[in-house]
Amino acid sequence: MALRILLPLLLLAAALLLLPAEGVDNVASDCCLKTSRKTIPSAWVKSYRIQGPxxxxxxRAVVFTTKKEKKICSSLTSPAVQKLIRSLEEKQKTPPQKPQGRSKRQKRKQA
Structure with a gap:
């Protein structure tokens, strides 16, 4: 008699453990598990994002993306990281400057 009650409960528990929870994406696969203490040259970095709960x-960390599409995880509290973030934000504020005037090649063709 106890087996009749226990068996369906065990099957239900096993099913719940094996089935993924609804509405939960596997976002943890793109999360940093630890941070690097090395200083990152600003010339390497093209963007950043902040990860956390x-x-x-x-x-909670900063994920820098390098120009070679590599991801580097750094501590948000590091002064060097804060400086790099400010530097990237400044670059985003100022539009890239276009060369003014004609190039040497264009000038030669005209002459």
């Missing part, structure tokens, strides 16, 4: 990650 609001993005589904346990560790």
């Amino acid at each position: 609001e993005s589904g990650c346990l560790l």
Whole structure:
């Protein structure tokens, strides 16, 4: 008699463990699990994003993307990281300057 009650409960528990929870994406696969202490040259970095609980990650960190599409995780509290973030934000504010005037090649063709 106890087996009749226990068996369906065990099957239900196993099913719940094996099925993924609804509405939960696997965002943790893109989360930093640790941060680097090395200084990152600003010339390498093209962008950054901040990860934390609001993005589904346990560790609060800055994820820098290099020009070679590599991801580097850094501590948000590091002064060097804060400086690099400010530098990237300044670059985004100022539009890239266009060369003024004609190039040497254009000048030669005209002459």
